[in-house]
Amino acid sequence: MARLGLPTVFGVLLALHTATSTKLVCHMTNWAQYRPASGKFTADHIDPFLCTHVVYALATINSFNTLIPTEWNDEDQYKMLNNLKDINPLLKTLLSVGGSTNGISPFIGMVSKPENRAVFMKSAISFLRTNNFDGLNLDWEFPGQSGSMGSDKDRFSDLVAELDEAFVQEAKDTRKTQLLLTANVAAFLPIINRAYDVPKIAPHLDFINVMTYDYHGHWEARTSHNSPLFKSSIDSGSQLQHNINSSISHWLSLGAPADKLLLGFSTYGRTYSLRGSDSTLGALSTGAGEAGPYTRTAGLWSYYEVCSFINGASVNWIPEQKVPYATNGVVWVGYDNVQSFAAKVEWMNSKSLGGAHVWTLDLDDFSGVFCSEGAYPLVTNLRNSMGFPPKPTAPPRPTTTKDPIVSFCAGRPDGLYENVADKTTYLQCFNGITYVQRCQPGLIYYDACKCCNYP
Numbered sequence: 001m002a003r004l005g006l007p008t009v010f011g012v013l014l015a016l017h018t019a020t021s022t023k024l025v026c027h028m029t030n031w032a033q034y035r036p037a038s039g040k041f042t043a044d045h046i047d048p049f050l051c052t053h054v055v056y057a058l059a060t061i062n063s064f065n066t067l068i069p070t071e072w073n074d075e076d077q078y079k080m081l082n083n084l085k086d087i088n089p090l091l092k093t094l095l096s097v098g099g100s101t102n103g104i105s106p107f108i109g110m111v112s113k114p115e116n117r118a119v120f121m122k123s124a125i126s127f128l129r130t131n132n133f134d135g136l137n138l139d140w141e142f143p144g145q146s147g148s149m150g151s152d153k154d155r156f157s158d159l160v161a162e163l164d165e166a167f168v169q170e171a172k173d174t175r176k177t178q179l180l181l182t183a184n185v186a187a188f189l190p191i192i193n194r195a196y197d198v199p200k201i202a203p204h205l206d207f208i209n210v211m212t213y214d215y216h217g218h219w220e221a222r223t224s225h226n227s228p229l230f231k232s233s234i235d236s237g238s239q240l241q242h243n244i245n246s247s248i249s250h251w252l253s254l255g256a257p258a259d260k261l262l263l264g265f266s267t268y269g270r271t272y273s274l275r276g277s278d279s280t281l282g283a284l285s286t287g288a289g290e291a292g293p294y295t296r297t298a299g300l301w302s303y304y305e306v307c308s309f310i311n312g313a314s315v316n317w318i319p320e321q322k323v324p325y326a327t328n329g330v331v332w333v334g335y336d337n338v339q340s341f342a343a344k345v346e347w348m349n350s351k352s353l354g355g356a357h358v359w360t361l362d363l364d365d366f367s368g369v370f371c372s373e374g375a376y377p378l379v380t381n382l383r384n385s386m387g388f389p390p391k392p393t394a395p396p397r398p399t400t401t402k403d404p405i406v407s408f409c410a411g412r413p414d415g416l417y418e419n420v421a422d423k424t425t426y427l428q429c430f431n432g433i434t435y436v437q438r439c440q441p442g443l444i445y446y447d448a449c450k451c452c453n454y455p
């Protein structure tokens with residue numbers, strides 16, 4: 001696909017990393033705004049420097065095959081989200097389209113005829129441009145599943161190829177940066193096989209979010225982890241494939257390029273009510289644990305609800321799966337923490353995957369009020385363990401201040417500049433605003449290459 005490279009500023013920074021994992025794609029949901037009190041999350045809670053991409057979930061498709069918002073205030077939230085690009089010009093935003101009506105995906109009718117697909121593509125491009133998004137995220141769960149026919153595997157391939165062609169053409173016509181095209185895809189092997197013609201879709205997608213979570217939950221009779229890295233010795237039959245290693249290995253064996261696959265990281269856990277006194281992995285369960293006070297969904301807790309619970313609970317590590325669970329009384333929760341994220345990052349790097357995607361920002365302790373680990377403890381740690389440079393801190397807008405750093409960029413062209421006061425940092429100017437960026441530990445900034453390097 002025809003595409004401009006990443007902006008040089010970013011390229012220079014990334015050249016200092018050895019890992020190929022260069023994307024940190026974070027999802028947010030437009031239903032998180034309805035959680036009470038400190039659980040309420042809107043797009044203005046997003047840290048513009050935390051992720052490389054933010055995906056806004058969720059838009060949908062109406063019966064006229066047109067892309068439409070799903071919430072009364074979506075357009076306000078789109079503005080909040082896309083205004084973050086004024087603060088971090090490297091941030092990319094995508095709109096996710098999916099959902100279902102009575103369990104039926106709106107993609108089914110839309111892909112069924114070339115004319116319907118053409119209407120959708122036209123509406124999607126116009127909607128994305130009007131609202132200042134950088135791309136589209138297809139969230140059809142799943143072709144060939146839940147009322148979708150086997151032939152939808154080919155219809156999905158057609159849709160992806162046609163969208164790519166339309167995005168290339170639109171970028172040529174308007175001389176704008178081409179819109180990104182991405183998809184959220186299944187992690188279960190039988191669903192992958194039914195849903196995707198991988199060699200046909202992969203070349204047209206910028207990245208592929210493999211939803212490597214929800215492997216296990218209260219719908220099963222025994223406790224097991226939501227998002228294990230490997231199989232456990234108590235797994236049998238098809239359960240042997242319910243883990244990250246099996247899913248990603250399968251995507252790779254079907255021909256997906258490693259650098260387009262993004263590993264899914266969950267900022268939530270799945271809970272069970274224990275049947276008896278056994279509280280180990282594989283203990284008998286009677287069903288979902290009680291709903292959390294903020295997410296209010298039986299069987300699922302946000303990380304910030306988990307972290308209140310583990311205070312006083314017994315916390316255990318599953319060595320063969322590299323993930324933790326916690327238990328107290330009849331409650332059992334399998335969740336992710338800094339250690340399991342680090343183990344997954346190490347594995348992700350060993351497979352040279354393109355990066356990580358996170359479901360979701362709003363389920364992490366986004367404000368830091370619950371866990372006392374700072375804001376976004378899981379995603380911040382993920383970012384750090386992926387080797388991204390520390391986040392820049394945006395100084396206040398250069399209004400009346402006389403601070404020489406804050407006003408440095410006033411009247412200067414966009415670009416990178418030396419910070420004579422501190423060589424371990426440098427100054428990035430964008431639209432007259434100064435951003436102080438920090439080199440990786442041990443490196444200093446050289447203006448000759450506009451890069452950080454060893455002293």
Ligand SMILES: *[C@@H]1O[C@H](CO)[C@@H](O)[C@H](O)[C@H]1NC(C)=O
Nearest residue numbers: 229230231245246247249250
């Ligand atoms: C990871 O998956 C591959 C492919 O299925 C398999 O051969 C390998 O044994 C798995 N590794 C572990 C530690 O389970």
